[in-house]
Amino acid sequence: MSPILVIGSTGHVGSQVVAQLSDKGVPVRAMTRKPGVARPSAQVEVVQGDLTSPETVEPALNGVDTVFLVWTAPPAAFPAILELMARRVRRIVYLSAPLKTPHPFFQQPNATRVVAEQIERSIEASGLEWTFLRPGMFACNGPHWWGQQLRAGDLIRWPYLDVPTAPIDPADIAAIGVRALCENGHAGAEYVLTGPESLTQREQISIVGSVLGRALRIEEMTPDEARKELVSVMDWGMAPSTSVSAVIEKLLSAWGAAAGLPAFVSTRFSEITGTRPRTFRQWAELHARDFRG
Numbered sequence: 653m654s655p656i657l658v659i660g661s662t663g664h665v666g667s668q669v670v671a672q673l674s675d676k677g678v679p680v681r682a683m684t685r686k687p688g689v690a691r692p693s694a695q696v697e698v699v700q701g702d703l704t705s706p707e708t709v710e711p712a713l714n715g716v717d718t719v720f721l722v723w724t725a726p727p728a729a730f731p732a733i734l735e736l737m738a739r740r741v742r743r744i745v746y747l748s749a750p751l752k753t754p755h756p757f758f759q760q761p762n763a764t765r766v767v768a769e770q771i772e773r774s775i776e777a778s779g780l781e782w783t784f785l786r787p788g789m790f791a792c793n794g795p796h797w798w799g800q801q802l803r804a805g806d807l808i809r810w811p812y813l814d815v816p817t818a819p820i821d822p823a824d825i826a827a828i829g830v831r832a833l834c835e836n837g838h839a840g841a842e843y844v845l846t847g848p849e850s851l852t853q854r855e856q857i858s859i860v861g862s863v864l865g866r867a868l869r870i871e872e873m874t875p876d877e878a879r880k881e882l883v884s885v886m887d888w889g890m891a892p893s894t895s896v897s898a899v900i901e902k903l904l905s906a907w908g909a910a911a912g913l914p915a916f917v918s919t920r921f922s923e924i925t926g927t928r929p930r931t932f933r934q935w936a937e938l939h940a941r942d943f944r945g
């Protein structure tokens with residue numbers, strides 16, 4: 653059986669894809685720029701590869717039929733990597749976003765969206781068999797957003813506290829990805845995936861407080877305050893090329909557009925798996941340590 657190549661194997665979703673494939677006994681090759689740092693299970697083949705240097709990615713594709721793709725590298729590097737994949741690989745599962753879902757939260761213009769749309773169009777034209785995963789907000793954003801404030805005290809200041817989202821556990825996104833990688837019948841599918849419930853940001857922070865056994869004070873921040881204050885509060889571990897201000901602007905415009913509306917909740921996960929996706933509370937209970945830093 654040829655190995656499945658996971659690009660983005662050390663990230664929130666890719667690491668789960670690697671773990672779940674490995675648990676199923678599927679041969680998996682995990683690509684990373686820093687193979688000495690990545691620590692998946694012993695059965696996983698870890699290979700070095702940098703998407704901005706196609707010659708380092710080519711060996712990772714040897715003998716590979718199927719690829720899981722997370723793209724956070726500079727967009728200019730994508731065409732050369734796609735060309736390599738289109739020559740060697742049959743099937744690709746791409747981690748995208750709900751670009752076509754007609755909810756204002758998902759329809760605000762931003763640079764990330766443009767890149768994802770271009771990547772999708774190129775994959776569709778490549779001749780590869782493709783599946784697009786379209787998850788909404790990741791539950792694991794919480795520690796990046798609120799971790800620093802939680803470690804400093806009990807006051808959490810945040811914008812758009814009454815705007816709801818339906819955060820999804822990255823492991824649930826990965827579970828659908830693993831099916832699309834391993835089973836037939838997912839070609840051309842676009843799976844919009846969310847958590848099971850619409851929760852305001854205030855409710856999400858309260859849940860985190862309750863899971864941590866802390867009485868948090870939650871205070872609304874205006875968008876202008878957010879623009880100034882969140883730059884130093886958010887901890888994304890982002891690539892140096894990524895502008896934190898642009899990410900904050902993207903979030904503010906999505907939350908602003910969704911004010912007064914329930915979050916979009918998809919039933920796709922349950923339709924595919926026959927089980928319910930994890931709630932935000934369940935995710936927070938499993939990941940309480942991530943908030944403590």
Ligand SMILES: NC(=O)c1ccc[n+]([C@@H]2O[C@H](COP(=O)([O-])OP(=O)(O)OC[C@H]3O[C@@H](n4cnc5c(N)ncnc54)[C@H](OP(=O)(O)O)[C@@H]3O)[C@@H](O)[C@H]2O)c1
Binds near residue numbers: 661665684750764788
């Ligand atoms: N956060 C959300 O709420 C949300 C919602 C919907 C969609 N999304 C989409 O999800 C994607 C991010 O997924 P994620 O959070 O799982 O990723 P992540 O945790 O940010 O990890 C990024 C992965 O990409 C790899 N990578 C980055 N640059 C690379 C390069 N030049 N060469 C090789 N590998 C590289 C990193 O590997 P190494 O560092 O080990 O090399 C890492 O494994 C984005 O496309 C985002 O738009 C996010």
